[in-house]
Amino acid sequence: MAIKLFKKAALKKWVDSLIAGGRVFGVQAKGERFAFGPLEKAADLRLDYDVTILPPKKYLQPQTEDLVKFSKGGGYESVIDSEPFVLLGVHPYDMAAINQMDAIFLKDGEVDTHYKARREAATIVACDVESPSENVFAGCMGTAVVDKGYDVLVTAVDGGYVVETASPRGEKLLAAAGEVPDASKKDMKKRKAVQEKNRKRLRKHELKGEPLGLPCLLGKSENHPVWEEKARLCYSCGSCNLVCPTCYCFDVQDDTDWTLESGRRYRVWDACLLADFAAVAGGHNFRKERAARFRHRYYRKGKYIPEKIGEIACVGCGRCITACTAKIANPVEVYNRLTEGC
C-alpha cells in the first residue's frame, strides 16, 4: 500500500476532488466545538480538531434509522441504505470504537444487515490527533493510535500530511489525488514521533492500573459506595450514553402515514441511563434506581462488553466527561475510585 506526503494545498485539492465525486462527511467547526457534517468544500475541513460532539458512528448507525417499511397488502420490506460515502477525519479512538461496533454488529451473533450495508458503503479516512481535547484519555486506553479498520490514515507532520492507504478502497480513493510524492523515511519518522507523542499526551485523566484489569476490578465492586455517591446527582439524561462512540443501544418504534396502514419501523438511539430503559409491562423496572443505571453503564463498558468481544468498551474519547452537566460521568474518576477501594 502507498504512503504519500501531501502538502497542505495538495490535500485540499484531493479533498475537493472527493467532494466533487460523491458524498463526503468531514469534521467542521460548530461554534467553538466540532462536528462531523456534509462537507461542501475542503476549506471547511478541520483536521486539527480536538474532538467532535458526536462520534462518527452516526453515519454507521444514525440517530434514527429506518429498518423496515410496511404497506397495506404489501407486507414488510427491508430499508437498506448502501449509498457510498467518505468519512473524513476519524480520530484513532473513534476508529477503535468503530472496530468494536463491527464486532458487535457484524461478528457477534447475527449480522445486522443495516449496519453492514452502511459500513460497507463507508470509506474511512482516519487521522491522527493534532489537538488533544480537554478530557481525552485515549492514551490510557490504548487507543491514541490505531492500526486497523480505516482505509486511509492521515497524519499531520511538520511540512505536510503523511497519507497511508490501508485497503484497496483506500487506494482507489487516493487515486483521485493525482501525482503526489511518496513519503520519505524522514517523513515516516516524523509520523512515528507524532504517534508516540499522542500516546503520551492524550492523557488528560490518568487511569490507575491497566484497562484490561477492569473486568476483574468491577467483578468485586458491585456494592462500592461510588455508585450511590455519583448517581445522586445524575439527571438520568442519557447524555453520557448518547455522545459515546461505543454505545449502540436502540429503541424501535413504528410510525404510519395518515392511512394508518403504511409506514415505517425505525430505530433510534436509546440510553441505558434513561429511567425507563429496563421498564416492562406491569410497571416493573429492573433498574429503577439511578445508581443501578449509573453502575450498569460502567459495567457495560468495563466488563459486560469486554466479556463479549474481548476489548474494553471505553476508548477514552472523554466525550461523556464533557457532556455530563452534573460532572459525574468521568469514567477515569469512577474506575480510579474502585481501584482505591472504598
Next chain:
Amino acid sequence: MSKPRLAIFDFACCEGCQLQIVNLEEEILDLISLVDPVEWREAISDQSDTYDIAIVEGSITRPEDEERVKKIRERSKVLIALGACAAIGGVNKLKNNFDMDDVKKCVYGKDADLPHLNTAMTKAVDEVVPVDFYVHGCPIDRDEFKHVVKSVALGKKPNIPVYPVCVECKLRENVCRYEFNELCLGPITRAGCGARCPSNGSWCFGCRGLAPDPNVDAAKEVMDKYKKTVDDLRDRILLFNSKQEHADV
C-alpha cells in the same frame, strides 16, 4: 369502522396551539379523513353531543370554565390536553404566585371588581377532570400532535418521551447551553420538541413541563458548578412550571 368524532375546545390561552393544527396546511385534509370533526369552537349549541375525542386547549381560570370542561369530559371518550396551558397550566400559572385581588387591581385598577373581570387560580385541565393524553409544549409540536392523533385512531398509546430534553439536544449535536454560561432547564424538562430552543441557540425554559421524576435536587447542587444559584434555578422553573409537582425549589 366509522370515523371517530373529534371536538376541539379552547380555554384561557393564546390559541397558538390550535394555530399549529391550521399550520398542518394540506395535511388538515388528511386529518379530516381520519377523524370526523364535529365541533371546533364552542359555537355549536347542541349540548347533547358526544365525542370520541375531545381536544382541550388552554387553562382553566374561572369557575364557569371548570363547569364547562367537566361537561366536555362527560361527553367525551378520550380527552386530550393540547399544549402547555392545558397540560400544565403553562405561563398562565405565573398568576398563581400572586393574590387574585392584587392581580385584578394591577390590570384593571378601580374597575377590578366588575363581575366579568373575575378570575381564579389557574388550573391545568387535569386539575379539574381526568386527562387521557397530553400534547405538551408551548406551542405544541406539529409532528407530535400528528403522532398523538394517529395513535389514538390506531388504538395505541402515543409514545411521548419521559426522558429529558438533553437526549434530543444530544441527538441534534448541539453545544450544551451550560457551555455558554446559560441556565438551561433541559436536564429536567420533558423532551419531545427536538430540543428546539438549544438548537436555536437558547436555553430551554421548560415549556413542555418537568420530566417525570426530574432530579431537581441534583439541579440545585449542580448550579454551583456553573456559578448559578438556586434562586436562579427557581426563577427559571417558575416561568412555565409554577405550582407543579417537583417545582418547589
Next chain:
Amino acid sequence: MSNTVDINVHHVTRVEGHGNIVLRARDGKIEKVEWQVPEAPRFFEAMVRGRPWSDIQTIVSRICGICSITHSFAGTKAVEDALGIEVSKQADKLRHMTHYAEYMQSHILHVGYLAVPDLLGAKSVVPLVATHGDAVKTVIRLHRAANEWSDWLAGRTTHPVTIKPGGFSRNFSDSEVREWKARLEKEVVPDLKAIAGVVLSLADKLPAFERPTEYMALTHPDYYTYYHGKITSTDTDEEVDIHEFERVVNEYVSPQSTAKWTKWHRDSYAVGALARFNNNADQLLPLAAETAGKLGLKKGCGNPYMNNVAQVVECVQAVEHALQLMDELLTAGLKEETLPDVKVRAGEGVGCVEAPRGILFHRYVFDKKGRCERANICIPTNQNHANIQKDFEALVPGIIDRPQDEIRLMMEMLVRAYDPCISCSTHYLDVEFV
C-alpha cells in the same frame, strides 16, 4: 319599516377567542346594538411582575398565538429601551425580515382562509378546493412559505426562541439568506400576484360602507414601517413619541368587555392594515403601490371592509422590503455576532411595533436588579373594539330593513374585516369542521 330583529351571536365564530354581537330592534327601531368581548382575561401585566428582564419576551409572546413575533418585538424593544441595549444594523434588518414572516402568515390566513371564501359566498375554503383549486393551493403554499420563513428566523412558527434583547440567539449565514431570497423571488412573489388577482376579481363584492374614521399607525420618515417610528393618525400632523403612547390611546374599561377600550381625537379610532395604509401609503415600494392601484385602494379610504385589500398590499410590501434587506445583507456579507453583555440597571422602557392587526405598545419598569416592577400592554385588537361598536352604530340603521340573516352576516363580516386577532377561528377551521 316594521322589521323586528333579534340577533344574539354568542361567541362569533371565525374571530379571536370570544366576541358577541347583540342587536335588538323593534319595528325598525334599534334598541340595542353591541359588540361585546367576554374573553377570559389573562392578566399578563400582573404576571410579568417580579420576572427578570430576560424572561419578558418568553412571557409576552404568549399573549397571542398569531402575532407572537410582534409581541416578542414590542417586549424586547421595551427591554432594550429600558436597559440601554444596542442592536446591530444586521440584527435590525434580520428582525424586520422576521417580522415580515409573521405579516405574511397572518395576512394570508386572514385573506386567504377567511375573506376570499366570504366573498365567493362559500362557507369555507373547503368547497373552494373543487371550484377554485388553484387559488386554494396558492394560499396554502403562501401560508406554508410564511411559516417556514418564520421557523428559519424565529426558531419556530409561533413563539419565537431566537429573539433576544440585543439581537438574535443564533447566527445566520449568507447561504441561508440566499436560499430564502431565491424562494421569495421564485415562489412567493408570483403566488402573491396570483392572490392579488383573485382579490381583484372579487373586490366589487365588498360592501360599500364608509364611515369617516380616525386611523392611527406608526410612521417613519424613511419607509413604510411596521417596526420603528412615531405614532400618528389621519386626524393630525403631530408625530407622537412612542414613550407617550398612553397620551394617545386613552384606555378605559367598558362594561361590555373584559378588554380595555381606547380613544384619541374622536370617540374611537381604528388600527391595522388600512390604518397603516391611510397614513403611509406614499411610502409603499413599487410592486406594493402597483398592487394597491390595481385593487383600487386609495389613501383616505374609510371603508373598514377594505382592510382585507390593504392586507394583500401589505404582504407584497413585506416581501418586497424583505428582498431589499436581503440584498443589503448579502452585499455586506453576514457577520457572526454575539449578544451584547447586558448591564442590569433600573429603568423604564417602551416598545412599539405594528402587529398585523394594528399598533401595539408595551411599557415596563424594571428595578435595579432588572426585575419587572410594572407593565402596561396595549394591544391593537383592544384599540379596535370601540371602533367596531361605532361602525355597528353607523352600519345598522342603513341595513335594518334587510332580512335578519343578511344583517347578521354583514355585522359578522365587519367584525372579521378587523381581523380581531383571529388565529384559530377563521373560516378555514370553523366551517371546514362543521
Next chain:
Amino acid sequence: MGDNGKDIYLPAAAEVVRVEQMTKQEKFFEFRLASGKPLGHMPGQFAEVSLPGIGEAPISISSSPTSGDTFEMVVRQVGNVSGAMHRLEPGDEVGVRGPFGTTFPVDGELKGRDLLFICGGIGLVPVRSAINYVLDKRGDYGKVTVLFGAKTPGDRLFVDELAALDGREDVEFLETVDDTCGEKWNACVGVITMLFEKIEVSPESTTSIICGPPVMYKFAIMGLHEMGFTDDRIYVSLERRMKCGVGKCGHCQINGLYTCQDGPVFRYSDVAEVREAI
C-alpha cells in the same frame, strides 16, 4: 447464525388460524406462517410478533414443536402490541421474527430425568411447550410433576388441558389459587410454594423448571433449596424489556447476560449470583 444476507429485523408473514378468549386478560392464538413451513422452534423459545404501525413484542411460543405446522401463543393485554393482538381475528395477518432464545434442554440433559414444572400464572405459557413435548415423548423422561398457581380460578389458563393433566396417571398435577374470589374451588388455596409439601420428588434425580411473575422466583427457589435441589438442577425462564430479540438493542441485558440470546431460559446456577437476575 452468521451472515446469510437476511435482514434480521424483517418479519415474515403469518396468518391467524384460531383465536380464543382464555381469561379476562388473556387470549390464545394459533398462527401459521405464510410460507407454510413450521416455525422451527424448541420449547422455551419466543418470537417477535409485529403489527404494522403498532410495533413488536416478544411472545413465548406455547405449543410444542411436536404438534404440527402451526404454532400457538397466549397474550396478556397490557399495552400496545398485546392490545392490538387482542383485536385480531382468524384470517388476519401478523409479522413474526424468530424463533429466538435458548430452550429448555428437553432433548439434552432433561432426558431420562424426573421433571418438576412450577408455573405461576402466565408462566404456564412457555412451560406448556415443554410439558407437551415431554408428554409426546413420555417414555424419554422419568416422573413428571406439574405445579400450577393462579391468582384466582378465573385466571387459570388452558383449563381443559389442566384437567387432562390432572386425569393422567403418568403425571402428578397439583394446583392452587391465591384467592377463590367466591368462586367454586376444590383444590388448594394459597401461594404455589404451599404445594411443595404435598409432592414427593427426589432432588437427585429431578430437574425443576420455573416460570412465573418476578416475585415468584425467589420463594420457589428457596423452597427448592429446602427440598435439597442444587442450583444447577433448576431452570428458570426470565422476562425483560426487549426491542430487537437478537442481542443488539441492549434492553434485555441482565448484567452481562442477554435475555434474548443467553435466555430466556437460564440454568439457575448461571444467574444465581447475577445481581439483577432474580
